[in-house]
Amino acid sequence: MFDRIQLSRRRFLSNLAFASGAVATGVGSWVVPAPWANAAEGPIKVGIATDLTGPIAYAGNADANVAKMVIKEINNSGGLLGRPLELYIEDTASNESVAVGNVRKLIQRDKVDMVLGGITSSMRNAIKDPIVARGKTLYIYPQLYEGKECTPYLFCTGPTPAQQCDEFIPWLIKNGGKKFALPSANYVWPHTLNVYARKVIEANGGEVVFEEYYPLDQVDFSATVNRIISNKVDVVFNTVIPPGVGPFFKQLYEAGFLKNGGRLACVYYDENTLNINQAAEIEGLASCLDYFKVLTKENPFDAKIQAAYEKDFPGNFLFAAGSAATGTYRGLKLWEAAVKEAGKIDRESVAAALDHAKIAEGPGGPAEMVPGKRHCKMKMYTAVAKGGNYEIVARSNGLVDPKEC
């Protein structure tokens, strides 16, 4: 019996390598088959719906890779409830219409037991209905977002505004200044985040000089830059996303914002987005996330995950927290713990167990679901970009409460 498991594992790994190669070249919706399909109740099907193409593809592909890594690891240690895990990945293509169609495939054709995915809030909003309401399936959303998502059977494993702002903004005021500008992309995440951020800014003695919203494809920010400079803004709390963020930071740099002592702050900036601009243009940019790669120097577990990821997936899709990669890892591990506790795979039992699931080790530290709230406590870190790399300048005391629902 031991021999059989060894053989199966080797065969599975070679299948996985081939399939990874196939996915890396961008073949459409695909499946990682598990060799124990003859297990009594069949495999447990995990659905991933993420942006494999489109402007957020740098994050989506990282998430898909993390999912493959975690599923492989779980299958290697004997699967879940004695059954192998099968992964079904669909592309949401940063296009809500396409996403809904592809998510329907996961639910109706592949009949997955759980869906994890969606990166932007608009994507989450578009696909949560087919998954949770019409599809009656569990949905885990892994990305940092604006909060207020309290739909039953929808669990969030990424940072919330409370986690990203409560300690970050006071640090910004101390290390930047009191005058804040809130240039934002015009969609739900910046709108809702700014409401929370404004509260914290003003509670700590800061001042919001202006708050503006731009179309997502706006690339000319001369009016905004001018307003920032002439109002002598200290901290630009930015929620403009690609494609606008690159030109925006560049134009800000050219106008001399950083030279005059200004600080950039952007809560989704991670290792993946560092490459959008030249290092000089984002020098000193501060971000607050649940994980940074530099943590691998001090935490052995983080080093292990990072190394495993980079070995299987060398290339441009980095394991980074602003790209939902850490949230994906956390979500899958919490789900695994919940399934083990429930002993069953139906939505009710797993959701009940997931409600209070905990993992002792995760990227950035342990994680705990807050019972009844479907959101997750985690450690938060503030880091600053220096010469193209991040340096941690502040950490939370233990796990931070998400304060949602």
Add this chain to the structure above:
Amino acid sequence: MANAFVAAFEILSFGAIIVLIVLGLGIIASMMGIFNFAQGEFVLLGAYITYLAYAKGLPIWAGMVAAPFVVGALGFVLEALIIRRFYAAPIVAMLGTYALGLIIREAVRGLIGGFYLTVPEPIGGSIDFGTIHISAWRFTIIVITLLVMAGCYLLLSRTSFGLRMRATLENPALARASGISTPLMYGATFAFGSALAGLAGALIVPVFSLYADLGLRFLIQGFVAVMVGGVGSFIGPVAGAGVIGTLSAALPWIMAPVVADVLVFVLAIVFIKFRPQGLIAGKGV
């Protein structure tokens, strides 16, 4: 005062970019009566070629110089193979060039995979006048645009090639009777229009970053600019581009960007309705 100067500069630089793109569109529309729906994608190609050069380690200048020639050559080939068949029916031409644009756009999307890629500016940094900083590169774009416009004008009004082009524009039958090869003229015109778009793409890629939908956003603005300016002359589209570019860049300074966006188009359409010939009617340079 400083504000006004910076504002004027930014408006001018954005206007210059629109002018470059629209110039090609206008020349093709005036000469051959077809609206080239693929013009935006020629801009994209210019940007992509520049990026390719940079990614392969060549100096960005090389890519920027190569782009108009490559795109122009492609335009010439496309005209000979495909566009030529559409001259009789402008509507079919619009659809055909749209299909062409779709092919080009999706091909580029397949090649760059939906990312937003950046290219550093060949002339970086800023020019400082006291407290005013203006981007050196955008200043260069304005200069290059002015040079290109001057060059086009000289080409069309002072050279024999330009004379032949104008003749074909004003009276194709007579031109043919006089021995001018109209197919060659049309091919050259299309190539020239595409080359201008390619140049525009090459120049703006450090500013706007490269992504697959880059062309679409300029296409509509370009069309509206051509109609506002008036089809049939050289100055017409330039004037239209100037107006549209200026409005698009100036209005966000005084109202919310989303309203400004829409207002430009509404104003343009209303204007065209009441003055269908555009700002500058009449043919010729």
Add this chain to the structure above:
Amino acid sequence: MPKSMSVVREAIAGDEADDAMAERVAAGQAREQVKAGRKVLPIVEGVVLIAALVAPLVLQDYLTVFATRVIILALFALSFDLVWGYAGIMSFGQALFFGSAGYGVALLARDLDITNIFLVLPAGTLIGLAFALLLGGFLLLGRHPSSVIFVSLGTLTGSYAADRLARGWYYLGGQNGIPSIAPMSLGGYEFTEGPAFYYLVLGILVVVYLLCRFLVRSQFGLALAGLRENEQRIAFFGYKAQHLKAIIFAIGGAIAGLAGSLYAFHEGFVWPNMVGVVVSTQVVLYVLFGGSGTLIGAVIGTVIVEGVSFWLSDNYRDIWPIILGMLLLLVILFRPLGLISFVLGERERVGSFGAARKEKRNAP
């Protein structure tokens, strides 16, 4: 030249005395072709109808959901065929009416909790009609007749401007759109995706299709056909070409609005792309492929393009848009009348009017 002459002659002849002359003129041309052509269209329509009726029974559930979406898009394409294929108005902004109706009913559902099918579908149709009257009135009416280019550009710009507005207006959800729209209801019953919704949509499509058929075979349709062939001539006959165009444009907008409201409830969300340029040009693609000016061509074109896209996107995700573009280019270059011209004669495409009635009278 001869073709338009015959149409004009038929326009004069109609039901009146010169039937004999019309018959002689028509007979002088390919009468065999007329007879043969007359028979193909109903066959094509019948085949498509039967295939559509049987589809949910043979397809898996999620494919039935996909088919429902295709039928709704076919309804949308029908509206465009009416406007372009029959009246010659190149409306590059048809999605404006489609999407506005979608947004309208989404807002009704979200803010006023109205989801009753007998309220929301008429509401959507009216919204489409209203926008089409506004835009059509502005673009088409006026002292000087507007050029084709102006109308197409005007509609394109209208669609683009609506897209930018929807993207920027937070009340409409901005770039996110409005998600999680409650299902359409009738009393206690909720229309969720599946065979029930499919048959509902199919029924609506059939009814609208028959109405359109009736419209284009009527006197009004005659005038439209004349309009498309030679606008000046029709104007010389005393028909107010501009008004005709505006009317058909409004009807097209109403149908697009109906399709848009169905789409919103079926997909469960609306977003700015629904009013934008991409969807506008997609419907042009559908009709071009299938064949404009035949009504059934619009339906067939939609089914083929969507079906092929669906299959290709599964297997050749990266290159299927390129393949789609190439197919479209080939159709435009070599078969501008669309795929249906493989089976339908030219005469049938325009629609036989006077001669057909003559034929019926002569049938034993």
